[in-house]
Amino acid sequence: MxxxxxxxxxxxxxxxxxxxxxxxxxxxxxxxxxxxxxxxxxxxxxxxxxxxxxxxxxxxxxxxxxxxxxxxxxxxxxxxxxxxxxxxxxxxxxxxxxxxxxxxxxxxxxxxxxxxxxxxxxxxxxxxxxxxxxxxxxxxxxxxxxxxxxxxxxxxxxxxxxxxxxxxxxxxxxxxxxxxxxxxxxxxxxxxxxxxxxxxxxxxxxxxxxxKKAKYTFAGADCSNALNVRAFLGFGRRTNKLNRLIKSLFDTTEQELVLYTPYFNFPAPLLRSLRRLLRQGQQVTIVVGDKTANDFYICPTQPFSKIGALPYLYETILRKFLKSQHRFIKSGHLKVYLWKEGNNSFHLKGICKDNHTHLLSGHNLNPRAWGLDIENGILIEDPHKQILGDIEREKQAILANCRLLKGPEDVETLDDYPLPVKKLLGQAKRVKVDFIIKRFI
Missing domain, CATH: 3.30.870.10 (Endonuclease Chain A)
Structure with a gap:
């Protein structure tokens, strides 16, 4: 259980x-x-x-x-x-x-x-x-x-x-x-x-x-073997039940894990779980926004601000992941989709495990949500897959504006970025503050 x-x-x-x-x-x-x-x-x-x-x-x-x-x-x-x-x-x-x-x-x-x-x-x-x-x-x-x-x-x-x-x-x-x-x-x-x-x-x-001690009450809860919903709270790195739930959803996946995140920067515990799932032969599908669909993105024709480098930093993290997991992309066990539709932005987050357990949350599956912000989520268990049709319709509506990545060559590199971004990310890497930055984004 x-x-x-x-x-x-x-x-x-x-x-x-x-x-x-x-x-x-x-x-x-x-x-x-x-x-x-x-x-x-x-x-x-x-x-x-x-x-x-x-x-x-x-x-x-x-x-x-x-x-x-x-x-x-x-x-x-x-x-x-x-x-x-x-x-x-x-x-x-x-x-x-x-x-x-x-x-x-x-x-x-x-x-x-x-x-x-x-x-x-x-x-x-x-x-x-x-x-x-x-x-x-x-x-x-x-x-x-x-x-x-x-x-x-x-x-x-x-x-x-x-x-x-x-x-x-x-x-x-x-x-x-x-x-x-x-x-x-x-x-x-x-x-x-x-x-x-x-x-x-x-x-x-x-x-x-x-x-840090708070939780949602379950007064009147009475269902464990049919369609049901629970609420979870997460705050701080210790005794964080929402983080524990998310990690457990990763680790108990038997067939397929579907992830939505606007910012590609998984906390280390989740990244380890993802790699383990892929090695074990499970299917992993990740849907993330294109860097131009990030809410921090600034068009190169507009005045540059340092905050505008974040979407490019996320893309460098994504490219590194694609490179390290390329064999699973080739085998079809890992599918990574990039969402883009006009000049609109992407802010989806959530988890679907084995088509029957669904987490809705504001949790971005990133280090900031993992340890800094106060987050909540609701877990829907659907053992008989009564709402799977609606979940799948939502997924297909999202994927309609996505492209499937074939490997790291499908995203840009540092050399392709605007000069201010290239300089800023290069400086961060040289003085080794990029590691610290990733903990806050």
Missing amino acids: AFWQDTPGFALAADNIRILTDAKQYHDELITLIRQAKQRIYITALYLQNDEAGREILSALHDASLANPSLDINVLVDFHRAQRGLIGEEKSEGNAKLYCDALEVSNSNVKVFGVPVKAKELFGVLHLKGFVIDDTLLYSGASLNNVYLHHEDKYRLDRYFVINQSRLADSFSQFIEQYLLSSEAVARLDKRPLPKFADIKLAQKKLMRDL
């Missing part, structure tokens, strides 16, 4: 789950759920952006509150991210300005909170996913802004699952209430003066200690 089966999951019927396949559907579903909400809305996201799509979502929340003052609406975003401008912009109140201004105008019961996972954003952020709206969980790795919600002509593709399970929704809500909203470190970001980190420093340290 796998370790995650020590506790039963929440039972599901196949029609309790819907899988959306594009960002516009995600936008429409979220707006519809907000407008129809009767009792509660809990939103946790890295950020809710001060742009057209972000303002639309926040306005919909305020409208829902004014129409139904008893509706409990809580929005939780990363404390640091919400109080800065975009990378490269001047210092400002960031997205918090939108939250304050919107509350002043509407005077509704919507509350926006900032969660300070770490003392500095570099060392970890709020990366919990899942929107609870009444008894529905809308689960996606996407945050809330123009590109994630496909506001105009550009989108960032993610995965989108709509799960109707009241006890699962209760579990998410109870976690937020028990561990986040109860903390003195989790402060309102929609009222001025905005909180400063120095004012909550001691409370933030306690919050970190508490979160």
Whole structure:
């Protein structure tokens, strides 16, 4: 028995789950759920952006509150991210300005909170996913802004699952209430003066200690041999149940492991497991975004910023992996797909094991998610493969914009990169800081 089966999951019927396949559907579903909400809305996201799509979502929340003052609406975003401008912009109140201004105008019961996972954003952020709206969980790795919600002509593709399970929704809500909203470190970001980190420093340290022991409740869970779902939390390198789950999914694969990740930079334990699976003859399929589909990519015709070197660094890691595992590519045991569609970006993450066990998560399967950010995930067990048709339709929609790599020669080398990127990556390698950088990306 796998370790995650020590506790039963929440039972599901196949029609309790819907899988959306594009960002516009995600936008429409979220707006519809907000407008129809009767009792509660809990939103946790890295950020809710001060742009057209972000303002639309926040306005919909305020409208829902004014129409139904008893509706409990809580929005939780990363404390640091919400109080800065975009990378490269001047210092400002960031997205918090939108939250304050919107509350002043509407005077509704919507509350926006900032969660300070770490003392500095570099060392970890709020990366919990899942929107609870009444008894529905809308689960996606996407945050809330123009590109994630496909506001105009550009989108960032993610995965989108709509799960109707009241006890699962209760579990998410109870976690937020028990561990986040109860903390003195989790402060309102929609009222001025905005909180400063120095004012909550001691409370933030306690919050970190508490979160490392936190978990989702399984009250009412009653299913272990049919379609079911469980929630997992991951924070820190030790006692991280989500990391343990991910490693176990790799290690217990009997036939095929399918992985989605936007940033090709597996933690060492997962890389060892992948190599072992391939040596044992299992099938491994990896779907990753092309470097031009990375959310950090900067077109060479635009002014260069150091952050724009990241997609190229990921590609160098990918090329090294392809080179080392070339024999398994030739044998057909390893398939690596690169996603690219116009000037859009790729943000998918998740695991499918043997066509019957599926992990949905914001976890990027990279060192940052493994040891710095706070992450969650939901595991769907489907022993009778009742939702496999929908899972496969999602997969084929993704692969429609992919190309299958035949080997390391199918991706560019350092010599092909723009001069600023070439110089920066070359310098990092010479002074041996590339190893350190890879631990933070």
